[in-house]
Amino acid sequence: MYACRPTKTHHWRAKMGRRLWRGGLLPFALVAIVSACGGGDAGSGVRTDPAALSTTDNQINRMSRDGLQNGGTLTWALSEMPPTFNRHHLDGSLRDNADVMSALVLAAYTTDASGTPIWNPDLLASEPVLVTEPRQVVTYEINPRAAWYDGTPITWEDFHWQWRALNGTDGSYLVASSTGYEDIESVAMGSHEREVAVTYRTPFADWQALFSDLFPASTMRGPELFNTGWLEPITSAGPFKLESIDRTAQTITLVRNERWWGEPAKLERIVYRVIEPVAVIDALANGEVDFMDIGPDASAYRRATSIAGVDIRVAGGPNFRHITMNGTSPNLQDLRVRQALAMGIDRTAIARALLQPL
Template structure:
C-alpha cells in the first residue's frame, strides 16, 4: 500500500503480473465455525458455518450484480478462468491452468482444466467458456443497463449490437481444452478482470433452461428470471441450496463432485443482519460464527473476549472528491491544492482510522504498477492553504461538504468522525464549510454520481491489481463524479488513461502510468487521496484456517473447526 512519506513500503503482492502461468490453483482458505446447535444439525466432518451478512444479495447471478453481498455468495459456488492468489491481489490459475497472449495483446489462449463439471453435470470445456462470453456480450434491453451489467460495461464496454465499442470481440474453441478470447485492443487489465465474480463461468445448460438473460425492467427496479433467483450453477466447492427470504437465510451445501479438494463444511449459511451492533451481539451469543467489517473501536473487546480478529492488508483508497461543476472556484487548481494543504491527514489516520492505516500520496497502493515515488506531496500547512486561496482570489471560500450516513465502508469505517476532522481542518484554513449528510442509499451516492456535491467523501477497494482498476475507474471518462469535463485537461487525462491501458509493452506502460500519477497530484488534482485503511474480519475462536484477502474476497472452502 501507499504509505506516509516517512514510512517503509511493504509489499503484500508482487508488482508484476506474468502473461503465462502454469501452476495449479492453490485453493484459498477462509472462515469456518458454527454455533453448537448448527454443528449438531449439520453433522459430518465440518458441520455448518453461519456467517452474518450485512445485507441481502441483489440476486444470485453475479453477471447482473455489483454488490459485495452477492459476490460473497458467488465466490463460493462459482469460479473463473483465473482466480486470485490467497492473501494477495495477483492472479493465478483457476479453471484455466495456463494462458498466453499474442504479441499485440489481442488474442488470449487459455488451456483449460480437465475433468471439471458444473453442479448440474454439464461439462466445463472450451465450448462452455465461449457460451459464457457470448451470453455476456449478447445482452439486450434491460440487460444493457449499467445498474445490471455494471462490471461488463466498466471493463469491456459495449455489447454485440455495436452501439458502443467493446473490448471483447469473439471467442473460439479449437478443441475442448483450448479457448481463445479475441479482444479489439490490448488491455492492461486482461486477464485480471476474469477473476471478478461477474465473469465467473456458469452452466450454459442451466442458464438456457432457467432463462438467465430474461431480466426485465419494472419502473426503477428489475424483475429477475428463475436462474438468478434460485438456480445459480457454477463449478465451485459449494452448491446453492435455498434462500429463505422471509428469514433472511441463504443456504449452500458441499459439492461432493468438486474437482479440487472438497470443503470440510457440510453447509454454509449466510444470515442477513444489517445492523453491525446486532451482528456483534449474535457472534457473542454463538448464534453466528463470524461477520465482516467490525467497528474498529470494537476490535480490542472482540479479541479480549476470545474471538478471532484478523486485519486484512489494505488494498483501498479513501479520497476527498472535488466536483468542478457547481462551484466555479474549484476549477482553479490553486484552490484544489489549498484544500489539500488544509487537511491534516497524518492526524486523521492516527485518530480516526484503525491500526495499520496509512496516509495516501496518490490514488492507489504502491503494490500496483505505475506507482510514482516522486509525486507532489501536500503536508498539512494551513498558512500555505490560505496563501493559495488568496492568490486564487477566493480568500473566503465556501464549500458544500457531503458525507454519508447509515453506512461503513472498508476504507471509511466512521464517516461522521472523518467528516468532523476534515471539516475542522478546512475551517482552520479560513474555509466556510456547509455540511450535507444523506443516507448512503438514500440520496448520497446519487448526488455524488451526478456531480451535485462540492466536496465529498468516497473511496474504492480494488477489484484486481492494475492501475486501470483505480485511476481508470475514477478518471477514465470526462463525465464522472468529479466533472472533469469542465476542466481543460479532462479529455486529455481520459485519453492518457486509455492509451496507457492499451499499451502492450509492460515497461512503457509502467512509465505512462507513473507520468499520469505525477500529473494527477500536481497540475490536475481532481481529488485528494486521504488514506489506505485495513478492514478487519472476525470469527469465533473455533475457526481455523482463515485466509484473508486484501480484495475482501475470502472463500469459505479449505477450513476446519476445532473439535470437529
C-alpha cells in the same frame, strides 16, 4: 481484520474476490471464533497491534487439509439479502453477494494471501498463455472435468457469452461494469471446445481479473435472463450448491456439491445470516456467527479484543476511502477549483484518523 473461535472443523474453500481497485493498501482485521482461520491452542485469543504489520504482512494461519476434521457448519453474517445473485448485474455487485457466490461458481484466477493472482486449476487445465505482440491474446485451456451442475461441460461458449453480456455494446444488459471486457475484440474457440482464445482490441494490463465468477452461457445469451433470472442461484460449478433460501428467516444455506470434481469441501454446510452490521459483533460474542470482518471499525475492534476465546487476525487489504467531487456542480465546473480542492485535502490526516484507532 478477522476474528474466529477454537475448533479445527471450520475450513471452507473460497476465493479472495479480485476487483479493479485503485488506491493504497490498508490494514484490516477479521474477528472469528478460532477455527482454521485461528491457530494455536483453543481460546488462545491472539492479539496483535495492527500498526506493527506492513501492508504486505498477514496473519492467515494456513493449515493442511489433513489437519482439519470433516463436517461442521460455518455461520457467516451478511449485511443484507442480495437482490440478485448475478454478480455481474448492476444490483449484484455487493460484497455479500461475492461471499455467497464464491462458493458456487469459479474464476479463471484467484488470489493468494499476499494478493498475488494465481490461475485456478479447478477451472483451468494449465496456466493461461499470454501473448502481447503483435496484439494481446490470452489462451485458456479449460479443465476437462469442469461442468455445470446439470452436467453441461464448461466450454469456450461460457467465456464468449460472458464477454458478450459484459462488454457494454448492448445497453439492455444492466451490467455492474464493463471494465476490461470492453477492450476485448473477440472470444473464440481455440483448437477444441475446451480452449478459449481471447483477443484484445487494446492492451488490458489487469486481464487476470476477467472471467471471474464465470456464469453459464445459457444465462448470458439474453438480457432478460441476465437481468431477472438470478433471483436465486440457478446453478453451481463450485464445491457447494444451494440447499435453501429462507427469506423470512433471512438465511441462505449451502451444502456440499456432490458433483464437484475438485477436492471436497471440509465443511458440510455454510449458513449465511442477514444481521445488521452494527449487531454482528454482538452476534459473534453470543456465538450466533463464527467470524466477522472488522474492517476499519475501531469500536468493533476494541470490543473484539475483550471477547473471550476470540482470535483476531490482521492482514493488508486492497481497501480504500475516497472523496468524490461532483463535477457538474456550478461551484466545481472550473477545473482549477477542483484541482485546488484536491490539493487542499490532507490525505495524511485522513489516513491517521482512519487507521490510528486500529
